Amino acid sequence: MVKLEEYKYLTENRPIEKPPLPALVYIPLSQHLGKAGNPAVKPGDTVSLGQKLTASDASMYVPVHACVSGKVTAIQDWPHPVLGRAKAIVIENDGLDRRPSSVVPRPAEEIDKLTAEQIRGIVFEAGVVGMGGASFPTHIKLNPPKPVDTLIINAAECEPYLTADYRLMVEKTAEIVAGIGLAARCLGVKNVYIAVEDNKPEAIEAFSHKSQVTSHKLKVLKSQYPQGGERQLIKNILRKEVPRGKLPLDVGVVVHNVGTVFAIYEAVYLNKPLYERVVTVTGSILSNPKNLLARIGTPIKELIDFCGPQKEEPAKIIVGGPMMGITQYSDSVPVIKSTTGIILMNKKEATRHKEAFCIRCGACVRECPAGLMPCLLNLASEKGLWSQAKSYGVLDCIECGLCSYVCPASRNLVQWIKRAKLEVK
Ligand code: SF4
Ligand code: SF4
Numbered sequence: 001m002v003k004l005e006e007y008k009y010l011t012e013n014r015p016i017e018k019p020p021l022p023a024l025v026y027i028p029l030s031q032h033l034g035k036a037g038n039p040a041v042k043p044g045d046t047v048s049l050g051q052k053l054t055a056s057d058a059s060m061y062v063p064v065h066a067c068v069s070g071k072v073t074a075i076q077d078w079p080h081p082v083l084g085r086a087k088a089i090v091i092e093n094d095g096l097d098r099r100p101s102s103v104v105p106r107p108a109e110e111i112d113k114l115t116a117e118q119i120r121g122i123v124f125e126a127g128v129v130g131m132g133g134a135s136f137p138t139h140i141k142l143n144p145p146k147p148v149d150t151l152i153i154n155a156a157e158c159e160p161y162l163t164a165d166y167r168l169m170v171e172k173t174a175e176i177v178a179g180i181g182l183a184a185r186c187l188g189v190k191n192v193y194i195a196v197e198d199n200k201p202e203a204i205e206a207f208s209h210k211s212q213v214t215s216h217k218l219k220v221l222k223s224q225y226p227q228g229g230e231r232q233l234i235k236n237i238l239r240k241e242v243p244r245g246k247l248p249l250d251v252g253v254v255v256h257n258v259g260t261v262f263a264i265y266e267a268v269y270l271n272k273p274l275y276e277r278v279v280t281v282t283g284s285i286l287s288n289p290k291n292l293l294a295r296i297g298t299p300i301k302e303l304i305d306f307c308g309p310q311k312e313e314p315a316k317i318i319v320g321g322p323m324m325g326i327t328q329y330s331d332s333v334p335v336i337k338s339t340t341g342i343i344l345m346n347k348k349e350a351t352r353h354k355e356a357f358c359i360r361c362g363a364c365v366r367e368c369p370a371g372l373m374p375c376l377l378n379l380a381s382e383k384g385l386w387s388q389a390k391s392y393g394v395l396d397c398i399e400c401g402l403c404s405y406v407c408p409a410s411r412n413l414v415q416w417i418k419r420a421k422l423e424v425k
Helices: 108-113 116-125 164-171 173-187 201-211 230-238 258-269 300-306 363-367 374-382 386-391 402-406 413-424
Strands: 024-028 070-080 084-093 150-155 191-197 217-221 253-257 276-282 290-295 316-319 341-345
Touching: 024 070, 116 173, 116 258, 150 173, 150 230, 150 258, 164 173, 164 201, 164 258, 164 276, 173 191, 173 201, 173 258, 191 201, 191 230, 201 217, 217 230, 230 253, 253 258, 258 276, 276 300, 290 300, 300 316, 300 341, 363 374, 363 402, 374 386, 374 413, 386 413, 402 413
Parallel strands: 150 191, 150 253, 191 217, 276 341
Antiparallel strands: 024 084, 070 084, 276 290, 316 341
16 A cells, blocks of 8 residues: 555545535436436426436346436436446426425434334435445445444545545534444444544544444544555454455455445435535645535536636546546536546646556556556456456456556556456456
């Protein structure tokens, strides 16, 4: 693991703000790892805030919801921050945020009586998925196929620039702790760790107070990248190795992101589907970088404009962190459930050196947190040797980008490795 330049100072002390609501929102049908649903509305329909917009019987399906009230104007192809282009439901915002009067917060006594199955049902209906970027359906992760004994809350937020989780921890500590309680109940675990990096002093203080009244153990970890990888957390906290080709649950552990447990809290306590999330909008070229509570479906251009004016034209816009995020070709892409950040870079910041031949220095091998040989995976991928890439363990790559970052020859290692992963899958 390595210490990266952080740039969190741009937004870490900026409290979460609500940007103006967009006139039009574009809600992609596909926002999670699994099957997208089919539209359950059609152009011309009126929808309320939080209304379910899709339906499906598929096993890995998770619904998406209206993030505003208004009228469906189209269901069309639209730029997507992960998939390039995908079908999206377009809603014209009526500005009223209408919700049915029957949708009210759940009484505490009702929550106390909920079974694990009922909690998972509520989490599914609310469309909750992994909020750290992975987008795995949360109701499935709350129902592991084998017994587990430990829950780790991933509050590391090790990507440079991003501070959305940090602000959430500082401003919504009690709600996060309530969400952790629900997740632990579903999993039937008593060992709960909250993993925070040592560069988040206010969050550490907030959780230290809460830990005195709960059984959660706070683990303060060194700030280094990729500290927030599931395998790295398990190794650093429990001193357990997840064997190659296995999952955390094979060593009795489930890891949930801190934003995900907050979404579980909102779904169960507030009866609120996942239609908004905290996004860090940042970069040195923005005059007012911020942490924003953005409605899912908002075109990122609107959020960027809200954080402007821009001091110069961006040469690169990344959705996610600078290490694992995806460079965008359009600022029309909407915020989706996994959007942790939007980063604008100028030409100097975005420039990479020209790719050169591998000098066999071994730096990528030394730093790979998954114990892989990225230089060999790169070669196998360039030559289309997919079975060789598989035997080298390509599926264990967590796409952290560290190999590319440390490579003195500026090899595009992670791009080739991602390609090989897709082919092998
Ligand atoms: S091979 Fe994958 S896991 Fe290893 S450093 Fe590169 S991107 Fe990270
Ligand atoms: S870090 Fe780059 S130059 Fe060094 S071995 Fe890996 S691919 Fe080759």
